[in-house]
Amino acid sequence: MVKKAKTSFFCQHCGYMSPKWLGKCPSCEGWNCFAEELVTQEASGSRAEINFGGKPLPIEEIPTEEGKRLTTGLAEIDRVLGGGVVGGSAVLIGGEPGIGKSTLMLQMMHNLAQNGTKVLYVSGEESASQIKMRGQRVGAASKNLLVLVEVSLEKILEQIKNISPAIVVIDSIQTLYSSDLMSAPGSVGQVREASSRLILFAKKFGIPVFLVGHVTKDGSIAGPKVLEHMVDTVLYFEGDSGHAYRIVRGIKNRFGPANEIGVFEMQEKGLKEVPNPSSFFLAERPQNVSGSVVVPSLEGTRPILVEIQALVSATNLGMPRRTAIGVDHNRVSLLVAVLDKICGLHLGASDIFINVAGGIKLSEPAVDLGVVAAMASSFLDKPIDARTVILGEVGLTGEIRAVSQMETRVKEAARLGFEYCIAPKTSSAQAIKVAKMKVITVSSLQQMLENLF
Numbered sequence: 001m002v003k004k005a006k007t008s009f010f011c012q013h014c015g016y017m018s019p020k021w022l023g024k025c026p027s028c029e030g031w032n033c034f035a036e037e038l039v040t041q042e043a044s045g046s047r048a049e050i051n052f053g054g055k056p057l058p059i060e061e062i063p064t065e066e067g068k069r070l071t072t073g074l075a076e077i078d079r080v081l082g083g084g085v086v087g088g089s090a091v092l093i094g095g096e097p098g099i100g101k102s103t104l105m106l107q108m109m110h111n112l113a114q115n116g117t118k119v120l121y122v123s124g125e126e127s128a129s130q131i132k133m134r135g136q137r138v139g140a141a142s143k144n145l146l147v148l149v150e151v152s153l154e155k156i157l158e159q160i161k162n163i164s165p166a167i168v169v170i171d172s173i174q175t176l177y178s179s180d181l182m183s184a185p186g187s188v189g190q191v192r193e194a195s196s197r198l199i200l201f202a203k204k205f206g207i208p209v210f211l212v213g214h215v216t217k218d219g220s221i222a223g224p225k226v227l228e229h230m231v232d233t234v235l236y237f238e239g240d241s242g243h244a245y246r247i248v249r250g251i252k253n254r255f256g257p258a259n260e261i262g263v264f265e266m267q268e269k270g271l272k273e274v275p276n277p278s279s280f281f282l283a284e285r286p287q288n289v290s291g292s293v294v295v296p297s298l299e300g301t302r303p304i305l306v307e308i309q310a311l312v313s314a315t316n317l318g319m320p321r322r323t324a325i326g327v328d329h330n331r332v333s334l335l336v337a338v339l340d341k342i343c344g345l346h347l348g349a350s351d352i353f354i355n356v357a358g359g360i361k362l363s364e365p366a367v368d369l370g371v372v373a374a375m376a377s378s379f380l381d382k383p384i385d386a387r388t389v390i391l392g393e394v395g396l397t398g399e400i401r402a403v404s405q406m407e408t409r410v411k412e413a414a415r416l417g418f419e420y421c422i423a424p425k426t427s428s429a430q431a432i433k434v435a436k437m438k439v440i441t442v443s444s445l446q447q448m449l450e451n452l453f
């Protein structure tokens, strides 16, 4: 009897499976994202080829050696990874097209190859000569850097077995194709199958694998969300083509701190590390103009000083505009309401634009006070002293709340020559003693405004 081919419908965003077509995904609530894919009962060999042969062990008898970490030669990436690449780990690196994923991978592989590590760069997107051309641009040339142009998962696995490289890059995971599945490359089924087999392979042979992943328009890594769960580390490439800087942010990391960032600048000859991002982001700061304020934000374990700009101008519209770039839009609305109600600054008839200079994104509430100060400064048209940094979280009643790791932030500000810091009134802030830095503690918004203007 001929077995009927079994198909299911998969959400192309999150991997949700449904026996029939749906207009809206019940899991991720995306519209029109279901595609039919053929399901095979058991992808042949994929499970059998992996045999860990393990038996349960008491936890105290498990050897603790973490294994040596591979140093990538890019200090920024090493830090984001938590001190280098862990053997057998799977790292997903996502980002928009053209942001520099392939460039970064090639530079990293080149550094490793130069130190005598055999590396394999698999590309399914570009021809070998295109890769060679990029290689010449970034100066990548080494006998140990092997390039394979291939999209068949089985052939890639075979080559990895033959060559046994110390590290593998797959650029990109969406181009891979396994003949076990009938669906098209880039579909959820293929992406999931290819990644799970590569990851198992990596774990079994202790070879770290870097998977490059494309990002959809809305910013999530294309293909199933499960990809993020399967890998050990998820790195995200941020930045836009309008700016030269690029940020690699660790979203998830099983071997180190998450949310750590590495800062790069895209130049003629590839990506260049920016070891001192604060001065980079403050380079073009205008002096003595209203609406500009510097906040010491904490990205991972590293403090970075950034400039927040606000423009408050009278509106002709019935509904004033509120635009926020780099900070959360809802958070800004909340702060506007607090300023209006608690401090009597009536912004109701003003358009408000907030921008974080350099295009970096700030997500922590510790920058609240900076946003408020920038808005107030622009509204009152009074500049804030250029030697001042401001940090603190703002509550709904106008109270100012504590932020974490005050001392680290204040020290970074002092290092860059700032002399005053407006901070929440907490014991930790009052205890801070940093040379040439005066910490002014405030407990309410009014108090801060009195201090500033």
Ligand code: TYD
Residues within 6 Å of the ligand: 095, 096, 097, 098, 099, 100, 101, 102, 103, 104, 134, 137, 138, 266, 267, 268, 269, 270, 271
């Ligand atoms: P690429 O690494 O191909 O991006 P992705 O793999 O994420 O799609 O980066 C391509 C962009 O980077 C392209 O717009 C040109 C620019 N670029 C430079 O500015 N300098 C360089 O040395 C290289 C290699 C690329």
Ligand code: MG
Residues within 6 Å of the ligand: 101, 102, 103, 125, 171
């Ligand atoms: Mg690419």
